[in-house]
Amino acid sequence: MSIVVAKFGGTSVADYEAMNRCADIVLTNADTRVVVVSASSGVTNLLVELTQECVDEDRRQQLLKSIASIQYKILDELGQPHDVAARLDAILSKIACLSESLSQNRSKATIDELLAQGEQCSSVLFAAVLREKGERASAFDVRQVMRTDSHFGRAEPQIEAVKQLCAEHLLPLLSEQCIVTQGFIGADEQGATTTLGRGGSDYSAALLAEALDASAVEIWTDVPGIFTTDPRLAPNARPIQEISFNEAAEMATFGAKVLHPATILPAVRHKIQVFVGSSKAPELGGTWIRHQVSDEPIYRAVAVRRDQTLLNLHSLQMLHAQGFLAETFATLARHKISVDLITTSEVNVSLTLDKTGSDSAGNSLLSEALLQELSQHCRVRVEEGLALVAIVGNKIATTAGVCRRVFKVLEPHNVRMICQGASPHNLCVLVAESEAAQVVSALHQNLFEG
Ligand code: ASP
């Protein structure tokens, strides 16, 4: 059986209309047996606010109302709302209960349990929309198969266990019906609900595709694929039809929409092709990310990642010494910090932090405790307000003239950090966030519109 996993993001399942369009997309491909949904647009943000300590009783009631209103609006448009009304009611009461219990006991486990309810709602509703269209479909609780560790807010899936559980509980269902399940959430070995971090649904889809040995993963969002750059920054940006995994892995942002490369890693390592397209306009096509592509241009895209944090570490102990970096990275790893770029000199190390490095409840990972620990063996300076601009393509490190061309464009700007050479697929520069738009548009003009 050839299986396609289709993931629909928050805007794609925002309301009944949107769900209806997505259901049509599912129905056009008989191989689409697994549908992964995000929470309806806005719901996770409302749930996050419910978990905050400062929410008073009035605000709590308001938030509960707003969530219920988004979900009931969809329910009310169903032809047979009674089929799922009781299930939806149960989820909404659970949200109310959990938010109340949080005011007594702020456990991370309860926070995750609460955040997970948005995806529960949308999966129940989406399955109902599919059934209305004559498809055999049901909602499936992904916690039966998405086994993770117990790092609430940012849990790590356990690949082998997920694979085994999918073979046991999910695969046998697929010959009979289309399964609608939740992105973003999982469960640890004890059965406690966990979340994979904000925006985690793409990752869920890729993980399920890997576990089910799917032939493709489709990521349906609100942009028609990956663009040569964000069209808001460069009006002449154009969609890319096909891009290699290696290039995609170097891209921090895809078009106007972030699709962090780590999220499709399971598909990449399993060589499963990934499609990105717009559920609002599926007729526009989208971008295929494949292991092998027919065309490998030097310049493929310019990507930008904002809100970057630069850590500069200085220590004389680094002089002719061993192990300083090992110690630093071990400290960062203990604090679950993922490092993105790194440059070094004899007594300094600069590194940027991976922006996806905040947990589901939105807490920054650059904690006081971490800074204190680092300060014990070096002087730490933190710079914020930076943006990372990446030129993505092929043979960048081995083609003469690339740097001359790029730095000519960068001439009027202060470049805070440069990373080039490690990968044939990119050249990255760190600039002030306030200059990022200008840098991107100038680079796009020079490299793609010439
Ligand atoms: N609903 C979750 C979020 O908003 C996960 C996702 O949409 O991917 O972060």
Ligand code: MG
């Ligand atoms: Mg989302």
